[in-house]
Amino acid sequence: MAVEKSLAEINARIKSGKVVVLTAEEVIPLVREKGVQQATAEVDVVTTGTFGTMCSSGAYFNFGHTKPRMKMSKVWLNNVQAYAGLAAVDAFLGATQVPDDDPLNSIHPGEFRYGGGHVIHDLVAGQPVHLRALAYGTDCYPRREINTVITLDDLNQAVLFNPRNAYQNYNVAVNLSDRTIYTYMGVLKPHMGNANYSTAGQLSPLLKDPYFRATGIGSRIFLGGGIGYVAWQGTQHCPEIIELPAGGKLISGGTLAVIGDLKQMRPEWLVGASFLGYGASLTVGLGIPIPILNEEIMYWASRSDEELYAPVIDYGLAYPAGNPQPLGYVTYARLKSGTIELEGREIPAAPLSSYPRARQIAAILKDWIQQGGFLLSEPVALLPSIGEAPPIKPLLENKPENHNGHSNKDRSR
Amino acid sequence: MSPKRVVLRFMATTADKPIIYQLIRNYDLVVNILKAHINPRKEGMMVLEIQGEPEQYTRGLEYLRSLGVTIQPLSQDVQRNETLCTHCGACINVCPSGALFLDRPAMEVHFDEDKCVVCLMCVRACPYKAMEVRF
Numbered sequence: 001m002a003v004e005k006s007l008a009e010i011n012a013r014i015k016s017g018k019v020v021v022l023t024a025e026e027v028i029p030l031v032r033e034k035g036v037q038q039a040t041a042e043v044d045v046v047t048t049g050t051f052g053t054m055c056s057s058g059a060y061f062n063f064g065h066t067k068p069r070m071k072m073s074k075v076w077l078n079n080v081q082a083y084a085g086l087a088a089v090d091a092f093l094g095a096t097q098v099p100d101d102d103p104l105n106s107i108h109p110g111e112f113r114y115g116g117g118h119v120i121h122d123l124v125a126g127q128p129v130h131l132r133a134l135a136y137g138t139d140c141y142p143r144r145e146i147n148t149v150i151t152l153d154d155l156n157q158a159v160l161f162n163p164r165n166a167y168q169n170y171n172v173a174v175n176l177s178d179r180t181i182y183t184y185m186g187v188l189k190p191h192m193g194n195a196n197y198s199t200a201g202q203l204s205p206l207l208k209d210p211y212f213r214a215t216g217i218g219s220r221i222f223l224g225g226g227i228g229y230v231a232w233q234g235t236q237h238c239p240e241i242i243e244l245p246a247g248g249k250l251i252s253g254g255t256l257a258v259i260g261d262l263k264q265m266r267p268e269w270l271v272g273a274s275f276l277g278y279g280a281s282l283t284v285g286l287g288i289p290i291p292i293l294n295e296e297i298m299y300w301a302s303r304s305d306e307e308l309y310a311p312v313i314d315y316g317l318a319y320p321a322g323n324p325q326p327l328g329y330v331t332y333a334r335l336k337s338g339t340i341e342l343e344g345r346e347i348p349a350a351p352l353s354s355y356p357r358a359r360q361i362a363a364i365l366k367d368w369i370q371q372g373g374f375l376l377s378e379p380v381a382l383l384p385s386i387g388e389a390p391p392i393k394p395l396l397e398n399k400p401e402n403h404n405g406h407s408n409k410d411r412s413r
Numbered sequence: 414m415s416p417k418r419v420v421l422r423f424m425a426t427t428a429d430k431p432i433i434y435q436l437i438r439n440y441d442l443v444v445n446i447l448k449a450h451i452n453p454r455k456e457g458m459m460v461l462e463i464q465g466e467p468e469q470y471t472r473g474l475e476y477l478r479s480l481g482v483t484i485q486p487l488s489q490d491v492q493r494n495e496t497l498c499t500h501c502g503a504c505i506n507v508c509p510s511g512a513l514f515l516d517r518p519a520m521e522v523h524f525d526e527d528k529c530v531v532c533l534m535c536v537r538a539c540p541y542k543a544m545e546v547r548f
Binding site: 051353 | 499500501502506507515518520521537540
């Protein structure tokens, strides 16, 4: 008979201290040994984790009002500009923003030593941060400039809000061109000299729930060392499963938008990152508990690196041109072995997302749940599953005369 | 004697002396230049791998010191900041000597200082600036 459990039953077991939690690594041998049905009956929650660089991340703040009042229209934190086109003392800082005077790639490859992700890390670490703001001055908000030093504790609100995190799967990057390239997938040597990948594989949250049966809007998660929530589907969310020609399945395309109180987070789980020749970013620790409600959820949650595939993409020519046709597919087991085989050659493979940290996150989340301090939340709504999200569209370049925008109308008047 | 790796630093006044030639000819040492750099002020830095008779090696280094060259063991030059390292792996394939490697199946990044040739590629490639140069 099929095993079914409700989230309320699982939460009751968490409260009574009887909950059975395994990490996404630990559940694999259990399911191999006892089968999906038996394992579903025994296990209540499977915890996942990932610790990778996630560029679509940022935080918004309320700085508190100045005296006299000020409607900040330009804001910098440690010389990194935050978007202030919001109410008077609110601003949103993006992870990839770099200082106005950053040399960028003027001497290629640029170093991008400091950016929005680093500011977020410094705030979470309790470091004082320089706040500079300019305003044009109004009758109700006369002040025009401020230079001060803030800490995270000083702020009324500080909220991490990441429009796209936890990419379900990611490319394995190689370089077919004849020069070394510097990408968000790290340094790639010419003629397929190396291959970089950036997913935690069998620990990665969305690879373990490809149909989005367990995770939805309002799901409580581990975010940056604190508690966060799934806010929405992430940008570019379009989950799919493709049957590969040589056997196996490619799960990919799902993403999450997540939110959480920055004041609860920890600097070791939100780390500023600098990618040579590419830019600054933020590495985010994120973990999702998967409630084992039925055998289907357990089946997917217990898939291993041997069954999880990633596409190999050329970042030398195909990816920048916008035509990323996979050169092949490899399993995470093969990637973790240290070499992949492509076109009859052995290519050294290395990760960019920290597997030890992902494992730690899954273990912390497991501990939180076992201690009774972390209950699972019923999603308010599920996210679009496979076949339910509209396909991702490219940006088309329309000629301005076909466009009835204001600027055109103004000109014709 | 097993090969020893040293970092030499010399002043502008020494930069034009053929010290490698002297090391090889007068002290019978096998010298492998791993890295060499002279800055615009003509101060130089050179990373050498040296092999030879222990006595000759000692005398060779004495000769260098007599010219005002400072000598440091190589392993002191690049260090990993354990607090900053996230064990991501971005450094693994940029390291030409295998000094940085992944310990499987833990997937933790290890740094074998003895294998480091101080090319500094990891210093540039590390997203967290965990590889530090110490002078």
